[in-house]
Amino acid sequence: MTVPVWQDRSCQRHITCDVAIVGAGVVGAYLALTLSRQGLDVVVLEARFPAAGATGRNAGMALTGLGEYYHTVIERHGRATARSAWQRTLANGRRTRALHDELDLAYEACGSLLLAIDDAEAAELRSAADAMAVDGLPAVYHAADPLGRGFAAALEQPQDIGIDPVRFTEAMLAASGAMLLENSEVYALVAGDGGVAVRSRLATVRAGHALLATNAYSPLLHPSFRGRVLPTRAQMLLTAASPRILETLAYANYGYEYFWQLPDGRVLMGGWRKGYRDQEVGYTDETTEEIQRGLETFLRERFPEVSQCVELRWSGVMGFSPDGMPLVGVLPDLPCVGYAVGFTGHGLGLGIEAGDDLLATVLRGEPEGIFAASRIESPAD
Ligand SMILES: Cc1cc2nc3c(=O)[nH]c(=O)nc-3n(C[C@H](O)[C@H](O)[C@H](O)COP(=O)(O)OP(=O)(O)OC[C@H]3O[C@@H](n4cnc5c(N)ncnc54)[C@H](O)[C@@H]3O)c2cc1C
Incomplete structure (x- = not known):
C-alpha cells in the first residue's frame, strides 16, 4: 500500500483516540461496536467504504465449522483444537443471531x-x-x-443462518457511534508516544492501540503478513x-x-x-x-x-491462511498493534469470536488462544 506525495494529506488532520481500527468490514465493525460499548473512543479508518471488501461480496452464509470437514481438521490440528474451533463457530452463530435481533435486522434461520x-x-x-x-x-x-x-x-x-452482511456491518458501525474515516487508506503505522500513529491518506490518528481488520489486504500494509495471508x-x-x-x-x-x-x-x-x-x-x-x-x-x-x-x-x-484457521496476534515490531485476519472464506462464521480473541490479546494481554498467529512462522520473525 503506497500513497504518493500529491495525495498524502495525513498531516492536515490530526485525531487522537483510544483505539484506531483499520478496515470497516464485518470484523472492524464488530470491534468498533464492542469497544465503543466499553466506553472507549474509537476511530475506524477505511480505504474505501464500509463492507467494500469481502464482507460486501460474500454469500451471506454464517456456517458452523471451517473450510475442511471436522475429522480432517482433527487430523491436521488435533482433537482439542478442532473441537474448540467448532465450538467457537457455534458461539459466533449464536452471537450473530443475537446481534441481528438487537439491531433489528432480519436473517434467515x-x-x-x-x-x-x-x-x-x-x-x-x-x-x-x-x-x-x-x-x-x-x-x-x-x-x-x-x-x-x-x-x-x-x-x-x-443452526446455520443466512444474513445480509452489508446491512449487518453498516448497522454495527452505526450503533457503535465510532468516528468513521472513509476513503482513507492507511499506509503506515509508526510507533510513538506510548502508542501508535496510524497514517492514512486523509488523516493521522494517534491511538494507544490499533487493530487491523484488513483480512486479504493485510500483506499490502505490513510485511509480516506475506506468505501468511x-x-x-x-x-x-x-x-x-x-x-x-x-x-x-x-x-x-x-x-x-x-x-x-x-x-x-x-x-x-x-x-x-x-x-x-x-x-x-x-x-x-x-x-x-x-x-x-x-x-x-x-x-x-x-x-x-x-x-x-x-x-x-x-x-x-x-x-x-496457510492452515485454514484465522490468525490473531500482534505485529512483531509494534506490540500495540494487533490483528484478526486470514478467515479463509469463513469470516461470517468466525469474525466475532476471533475479534474477541484480538481484544483480549491486545487490550488485556491475555494469551492469543487457538487462533494464535504465532503457530505460523512469519518472514519478519
Ligand atoms: C465471493 C465470496 C464469498 C464468500 N462467502 C462467504 C460466506 O458465505 N460465509 C463466510 O463466512 N464467509 C464468506 N466469505 C469470506 C468473508 O466474506 C470474509 O471472511 C469476511 O468478510 C472477512 O471480513 P473482514 O472484515 O475481516 O475483511 P473485509 O471484509 O475484506 O474487510 C477489510 C476492509 O479493510 C479495508 N482495508 C484494507 N486495507 C486497508 C488499509 N490499508 N487502510 C484502510 N482500510 C483498509 C478494505 O477496504 C476492506 O473494507 C466469502 C468471500 C467472498 C469473496
Whole structure:
C-alpha cells in the first residue's frame, strides 16, 4: 500500500483516540461496536467504504465449522483444537443471531446442508458426522440426498443462518457511534508516544492501540503478513427469481460450491475455484468465463428449473491462511498493534469470536488462544 506525495494529506488532520481500527468490514465493525460499548473512543479508518471488501461480496452464509470437514481438521490440528474451533463457530452463530435481533435486522434461520457430490465425499461426510457426534456437536447425517438432486449424502447443520452482511456491518458501525474515516487508506503505522500513529491518506490518528481488520489486504500494509495471508479470489453469480428449489443454505463439493435461494426467489451461487486455484489469486476484481460457465452448468444440471437469466456476476478477495484457521496476534515490531485476519472464506462464521480473541490479546494481554498467529512462522520473525 503506497500513497504518493500529491495525495498524502495525513498531516492536515490530526485525531487522537483510544483505539484506531483499520478496515470497516464485518470484523472492524464488530470491534468498533464492542469497544465503543466499553466506553472507549474509537476511530475506524477505511480505504474505501464500509463492507467494500469481502464482507460486501460474500454469500451471506454464517456456517458452523471451517473450510475442511471436522475429522480432517482433527487430523491436521488435533482433537482439542478442532473441537474448540467448532465450538467457537457455534458461539459466533449464536452471537450473530443475537446481534441481528438487537439491531433489528432480519436473517434467515434456515440451516445448512453440506452436500456430497459423490460416494467418496459421502464417506468423508459420514466420518465428519461420526466425529462431531463423539464431541457433542450438532449435525444430522443423511445417507440419501434430502434434496433429491443427485447428491450422494448430506450433513445438516440446523443452526446455520443466512444474513445480509452489508446491512449487518453498516448497522454495527452505526450503533457503535465510532468516528468513521472513509476513503482513507492507511499506509503506515509508526510507533510513538506510548502508542501508535496510524497514517492514512486523509488523516493521522494517534491511538494507544490499533487493530487491523484488513483480512486479504493485510500483506499490502505490513510485511509480516506475506506468505501468511494469501489473497484468494472467489466468484459469484445471482440468477433472476426462480421457483422455490431450496429451503436451506447449501455447501457442496467440500465447500468449493455454495448456493442459497434468497427469500425473493433469486439464487446466489459461488465457487468453481477447485480447478482454477492457481489463477484465482491476487487482488484483481474480475470474473472469468470458465468459472462463471462452471457455476451456471452446476446450477443447470442440478436445478434445471432455476432461471438461466443471470442478473449479476461479481468477484471478491478472501484472505486465506496457510492452515485454514484465522490468525490473531500482534505485529512483531509494534506490540500495540494487533490483528484478526486470514478467515479463509469463513469470516461470517468466525469474525466475532476471533475479534474477541484480538481484544483480549491486545487490550488485556491475555494469551492469543487457538487462533494464535504465532503457530505460523512469519518472514519478519
Ligand atoms: C465471493 C465470496 C464469498 C464468500 N462467502 C462467504 C460466506 O458465505 N460465509 C463466510 O463466512 N464467509 C464468506 N466469505 C469470506 C468473508 O466474506 C470474509 O471472511 C469476511 O468478510 C472477512 O471480513 P473482514 O472484515 O475481516 O475483511 P473485509 O471484509 O475484506 O474487510 C477489510 C476492509 O479493510 C479495508 N482495508 C484494507 N486495507 C486497508 C488499509 N490499508 N487502510 C484502510 N482500510 C483498509 C478494505 O477496504 C476492506 O473494507 C466469502 C468471500 C467472498 C469473496
